[in-house]
Amino acid sequence: MLVLAITLLMLGLLVVGMPVGFAMGVAGAAGLYLLGGTRFVFGILDTTPLSTVGVYELVTIPMFLLMAELVLLSGVTEDLFKAAAAWLSRVRGGLAMATSIAGAGFAAICGSSTGSAATLAATTIPSMLKQGYEAKLASGVVAISGTLAILIPPSVGMIVYGFMAEVSIAKLFIAGVIPGLLVVTAIIATIAILVRLNPDSAPQTESVPMGERFRLLVGVLPTLLLFGFVTIAIYSGATTPTEASAVGAAGGLILALARGQSSFAQYLHAFRRAALTSCMILTIILGAHIFGYFITITRLTQDIIAFVGALDANRWVILLILLAGYVVMGMFMDQMAILVLTVPIVVPLVSSLGFDLIWFGVIFIIVAEIGLVTPPLGLNCFVVARYAGRPLNEVFHGTFPHVLAHFVVIAILLAFPAITLWLPGRM
Numbered sequence: 001m002l003v004l005a006i007t008l009l010m011l012g013l014l015v016v017g018m019p020v021g022f023a024m025g026v027a028g029a030a031g032l033y034l035l036g037g038t039r040f041v042f043g044i045l046d047t048t049p050l051s052t053v054g055v056y057e058l059v060t061i062p063m064f065l066l067m068a069e070l071v072l073l074s075g076v077t078e079d080l081f082k083a084a085a086a087w088l089s090r091v092r093g094g095l096a097m098a099t100s101i102a103g104a105g106f107a108a109i110c111g112s113s114t115g116s117a118a119t120l121a122a123t124t125i126p127s128m129l130k131q132g133y134e135a136k137l138a139s140g141v142v143a144i145s146g147t148l149a150i151l152i153p154p155s156v157g158m159i160v161y162g163f164m165a166e167v168s169i170a171k172l173f174i175a176g177v178i179p180g181l182l183v184v185t186a187i188i189a190t191i192a193i194l195v196r197l198n199p200d201s202a203p204q205t206e207s208v209p210m211g212e213r214f215r216l217l218v219g220v221l222p223t224l225l226l227f228g229f230v231t232i233a234i235y236s237g238a239t240t241p242t243e244a245s246a247v248g249a250a251g252g253l254i255l256a257l258a259r260g261q262s263s264f265a266q267y268l269h270a271f272r273r274a275a276l277t278s279c280m281i282l283t284i285i286l287g288a289h290i291f292g293y294f295i296t297i298t299r300l301t302q303d304i305i306a307f308v309g310a311l312d313a314n315r316w317v318i319l320l321i322l323l324a325g326y327v328v329m330g331m332f333m334d335q336m337a338i339l340v341l342t343v344p345i346v347v348p349l350v351s352s353l354g355f356d357l358i359w360f361g362v363i364f365i366i367v368a369e370i371g372l373v374t375p376p377l378g379l380n381c382f383v384v385a386r387y388a389g390r391p392l393n394e395v396f397h398g399t400f401p402h403v404l405a406h407f408v409v410i411a412i413l414l415a416f417p418a419i420t421l422w423l424p425g426r427m
Contacts, residue, residue: 002034002035002298003206003295003298003300006027006028006030006031006034006294007027008087008153009026009027009030010023010024010026010027010028010291013026013027016336017248019280019283020237020284020287020336020337020340020378021280021283021284021285021286021287022283022287022289022406023287024284024287024288024290024291024340024341025286025287025290025291027222027291027294028287028290028291028292028294029045029290031291031294031298032044032290032293033295034292035297037208037277039275044290044293045290046127048157048289048290049286050288051095051288052285052286053218053282055163056242057159057162057163057169057241057242057244058156058159058163058282058285059242059246060169060241060242060245061159061160061278061282062274062275062278062333063245063246063248063249064154064156064159064242064245064248064249064273065156065273065274065277065278065409066248066249066250066252066270066271066274066278067154067248067251067252067273067330068274069252069270069273069274070252070253070255070256070267070270071081071223071226071252071255071256072119072270073256073261073262073266073267073270074106074223074252074255074256074258074259074261074262075259076220076223076260077222079125079216079219079223080101080102080105080106080220080223081098081099081102081120081123081124081127082216083106083213083216083217083219083220084097084099084102085127085208085217086100086208086212086213086217087208087213087217088101089205089206089207089208090207090310091196092195092196092199092202092203092204093137093191093192093195093202094202094205094250095127095131095133095202095214096128096133096137096191096195096202097119097123097142097186097187097188097191097192097380098124099128099138099141099142099145100141100145100148100184100187100191101143101184101188101256102120102123102124102183103116103120103142103146103148103149103187104145104148104152104180104181105220105223105224105227106119106120106148113146113147113148113149113150113335113369113372113379113380116145116146116148116149117142117143117145117146117380117384117387118146118383118384118387119130119149120141120142120145120146121139121383121384121387121388122388124138124385125142125384125387125388125390126137126388130177130397131203131205131379132203133201133202133203133255134198134200134201134202135390135394135398136201136394136395136397136398137191137195137201137202137398138388138398139384139385139388139390139394139395139398140395140397140398140399140400140401140402141187141191141397141398142149142379142384142388143373143380143381143384143395143404144187144380144385144402144406145187146181146185146368146372146380146383146398147372147373147380148180148184148272150335150368150369151176151179151180151183151362151365151366151369152176152178153172153173153174153176153177153231153234153242154173154174154179154186154230154231154241154245155172155176155365156281156336157335157336158172158173158176158363158365159279159290159341160285160336160340161343161361161364161365162341162361163285163358164285164288164340164343164347165343165361166340167357167358168358168424169241170234170235170240170241171214172358172361172362173231173241173357173423174231174234174235174423174424174425175358175359175361175362175420175421175424176362176365177231177282177411177423178419178420178422178423179366179413179419179420182409182412182413182419183406183409185395186402186406186408186409187402187405188247188407189405190265190401190402190404190405193401203380205272215370217326218373222258222290223255226252226255227248228249229247229251230244230245230247230248230251231374235423236324236331236396239407246283250276254273255384256270276305281336284306284336284337284340285340287340288340291341292344295344295345296344300345300411315353315354315355318353319350319353319414320354322346322349322350323367323410325365326338326342326364326367326368326371327370327371327374328371329342329368329371330367330368330369330371331371331374331376331378335365335368335369335371335372338368339368342394343353346364347360347407356417358420358421358423358424359413359417359420359421362413362420363410363413363414363420366406366409366410366413367410370403370406373396373398373399373402373403373422374399374403375396378396378399380399381395381396401402
């Protein structure tokens with residue numbers, strides 16, 4: 001009963017607008033006070049901040065966020081879209097497909113699904129509408145492409161999951177590569193089917209000369225090389241993810257300086273944004289740990305594992321119920337909040353069922369992302385509708401075919417775990 005009351009308190013604080021990290025911290029502290037009194041609470045609060053955020057591996061968060069801000073400062077987002085659009089200019093629906101490819105490239109930069117959706121909406125939807133694309137198709141592609149940000153490495157979501165689940169962040173990064181490419185392929189295939197069923201939704205565009213294609217490709221090559229280097233350095237074991245994040249941030253600074261398009265004030269703004277986002281994420285992790293201490297002391301996790309172990313149900317049925325719950329949660333909550341709230345409880349359960357935690361982490365992230373494009377509160381759809389000035393129901397309708405395709409991808413990854421685990425197994 002106490003766990004239920006504290007959980008309702010936390011949800012109530014979230015409803016009234018308190019930030020996730022503070023809501024979990026306040027609720028967790030209230031629960032600890034009821035369990036052990038004032039000295040007990042202050043004993044935990046004295047030691048938790050340093051023990052939680054004073055971890056070497058968490059340096060990856062500000063470094064990768066800084067890399068993202070600096071690369072964005074170089075103006076690479078629009079270049080990625082133009083290059084992909086040029087190479088797909090002969091294909092019907094090529095601009096929409098280019099958006100998904102640019103989304104994948106941007107995913108390697110941003111790490112935030114809503115941020116990715118906002119940037120893509122501002123840069124790609126006007127181009128598609130100008131070419132005569134159906135607004136529903138254009139906005140749906142942008143909303144779903146934004147979800148790639150937390151899956152394709154380097155992903156802040158994977159860092160947080162790896163830290164809280166105590167699994168290798170490097171293996172999580174590499175495990176997301178093939179599923180990420182599979183999701184991009186599913187988006188492109190869905191676009192191809194939609195434009196074949198309704199050719200008027202995506203007019204044929206003029207072919208771009210081969211020389212222009214290579215010129216545009218050269219413009220994005222340094223960025224692609226940077227992310228390729230970071231990924232290969234982690235995969236080969238030449239660097240740890242923490243070291244790779246520092247190299248990535250330095251590379252992002254070099255790219256931005258080489259472009260020479262930004263002022264000193266813009267650089268300061270980029271550093272400030274990276275610092276603020278880092279503080280937000282670390283505050284969420286700190287709040288989650290305080291709430292996690294309360295959950296641990298109440299033995300809720302052990303009770304859930306014992307209850308599930310006593311059920312006469314197949315472990316796959318239990319896993320599917322968990323994933324269905326994540327889809328529902330994703331409709332109402334940000335994926336980072338879902339991560340920190342559920343991982344401490346769900347990961348021991350999943351481990352007790354005999355599932356690989358690296359594989360589950362990738363599946364979990366894809367499933368949680370689906371909630372960002374499904375009603376009633378799909379955050380990516382709200383972001384796209386706002387930045388593109390389109391009706392919200394139009395964006396939701398545009399994402400529906402892609403949601404179905406995502407479920408097909410999830411079914412494939414569930415049926416064939418080796419797709420996810422093949423690369424990590426060869427590190």
